[in-house]
Each structure stands twice: as structure tokens, then as C-alpha cells.
Amino acid sequence: MFLIDFKNRKSISDQIVDNVKGLVVSGVLRTDEKMPSVRELAEEITVNPNTVQKAYRILEGQGYIYSSQGRGTFVSDRSQIRVSKEDILESRAIIKDGIDKLYYAGLSREETRRLIEDVIDEREEWT
Amino acid sequence: MFLIDFKNRKSISDQIVDNVKGLVVSGVLRTDEKMPSVRELAEEITVNPNTVQKAYRILEGQGYIYSSQGRGTFVSDRSQIRVSKEDILESRAIIKDGIDKLYYAGLSREETRRLIEDVIDEREEWT
DNA sequence: TAATTGTACTATCTATAATAGTACAATGTC
DNA sequence: GACATTGTACTATTATAGATAGTACAATTA
Numbered sequence: 001m002f003l004i005d006f007k008n009r010k011s012i013s014d015q016i017v018d019n020v021k022g023l024v025v026s027g028v029l030r031t032d033e034k035m036p037s038v039r040e041l042a043e044e045i046t047v048n049p050n051t052v053q054k055a056y057r058i059l060e061g062q063g064y065i066y067s068s069q070g071r072g073t074f075v076s077d078r079s080q081i082r083v084s085k086e087d088i089l090e091s092r093a094i095i096k097d098g099i100d101k102l103y104y105a106g107l108s109r110e111e112t113r114r115l116i117e118d119v120i121d122e123r124e125e126w127t
Numbered sequence: 128m129f130l131i132d133f134k135n136r137k138s139i140s141d142q143i144v145d146n147v148k149g150l151v152v153s154g155v156l157r158t159d160e161k162m163p164s165v166r167e168l169a170e171e172i173t174v175n176p177n178t179v180q181k182a183y184r185i186l187e188g189q190g191y192i193y194s195s196q197g198r199g200t201f202v203s204d205r206s207q208i209r210v211s212k213e214d215i216l217e218s219r220a221i222i223k224d225g226i227d228k229l230y231y232a233g234l235s236r237e238e239t240r241r242l243i244e245d246v247i248d249e250r251e252e253w254t
Numbered sequence: 255t256a257a258t259t260g261t262a263c264t265a266t267c268t269a270t271a272a273t274a275g276t277a278c279a280a281t282g283t284c
Numbered sequence: 285g286a287c288a289t290t291g292t293a294c295t296a297t298t299a300t301a302g303a304t305a306g307t308a309c310a311a312t313t314a
Contacts (some may be wrong), residue, residue, distance in 0.1 A: 011270085021141075025230065070291070083233060092242060101218040138302060154256095177303075177305085194260060195260080197259055
């Protein structure tokens, strides 16, 4: 369910954040479903509890999950997700960086389009 | 000519690498044209010479430039550029990461396609 | 000869991520 | 009520990557 790649360039906490976002948005995790506790998840993926807590704090701040002292952490309704314009622009900048690198590697516009269409088509769940 | 953003998430040396690659591939820097020396460029963009040298080493390793002790560093012919399959896969992974983040933000397949087409169309020079 | 240039080092500083450990309030369970 | 669980907030420490600082030397050019 929650997979971490310790050799990844992305930090562990960022991987948890993106991982959970994907499960929430795709509906694998359902509204009000209980998330593993900070300590549980930390043990499951063998990282420090503080790392999980950091990810949960970010996820709560963006409305993907909500927490209740003593009770636990739960999945928010998708209507609660808050996306800022900066988030979109950051994603755009990441994609632009990747496209730039393909250009530097000598790919043509059409080859780039094909590669990206491949990536898009890999995901069957989509709004 | 060589622009560095010190607040960027990309390291300075990586920014130099990508910057030069772009200028070489687009033809702004012409074959056998002399590059600024390590020390010159370091002063121009106010970074440490070691940082520039690191970037130059990477660029030479990938065939974008070549160096000659005592003479300087020069732009390679574009036929000398070596692109590994891993480079393409890394670019693909970066793009996938950006597309994933757009999905997490709730964008539809079509909105994502439009945003990417925008990015692609921003670049007029292209093979 | 003197200046420039690429190159190779070592040492140090800095920022970020992750780990380790402690503590406490709120909650649920027995 | 007692106790375990949970979220939360700290501090301190370690690990790593990137950048800086400084030195040195061989090859080349002027």
C-alpha cells in the first residue's frame, strides 16, 4: 500500500505525501477511513515517526487528511482538498524541466509529444 | 547569457549544465566557439570556481564541450553529444512526477494535456 | 618569462532530511 | 479509574549533498 524507495531523489516525507495523495484522489482510500497511526506507518515502512508526522502535517494542511488528538488520522472528503495556484505552477515547472532535458537530449517536438502521451496514458484512473 | 537562480531547487552546477546544454543544442553557442574559462564564468555568475568546474566536467563527459589544458574549453560539434537511455528515462520520470502532481491536484486528463501543450509550444527552436 | 587555463586536491561551511528520544494532552478501552 | 493509543511538540544529533575557500601544478599562450 505505502511504498518507499530509499534510493529515490525525492525525500521520504515527500514520497509519503505523494503516495497518500494518489490513494486519496484515486479513491482507494475512502472518505473518513482511518489512516495508519504515525507510529504504525513509521514501523511499517521502517522510517522514523517524525518523518511520517511531517508528511501527515503537510497532507492535513492541504486538506487530504484530518487528525484528531487521541483518535487518529482520517481521510478527508475530496471536496476538502485545497490546491493553490503555486502548486499548479510548481508542477508545470517540473514538467517544463523534464521537457527541456528531452530537448537537450536531441528529441524532436513529435518524439517528445509521443513520450508524454505514453506517460499520460499509463494512468487509467483520471478525473 | 548564463543565468543562475540562487533560490531554485536545482543545484547551481545543474543549472549551469542545463543552461549550457540549451545554448549548445539551440545553436546559440557555435561549434568550436570558446567558452568562458572556469574562473571567468565563476566570477560572472558569482559562484565558486569549483562549482563551474563540476558543471564543465559533466558537460564534457556528455560531449557538449571539450577542454584543452592551458587553451581553454570549447563547444563540441552537436554530433558529439552522447545521450544514454538512462538520461531519457530520467527525463521521463521527471515528467511523470509533474503529471502525477497535477493528477493529485485534481486536474483532468484534458486539462493536463492542455497545460503540457502550452509548455511545448513555448519553445520555438526545436529539432 | 609571465599570465592564463584546466585540473586535482583537501578542508570547511551550510542547509536539509532523517533519526533518536522525551514529554504531554486527548481519546478510547478495560 | 487505570492504562494504552494517538496526535503533537519539542530538542539534540547524525548523515548527506552542495557550495565555498584555498592551494598546487602542468600545459598553453602571449
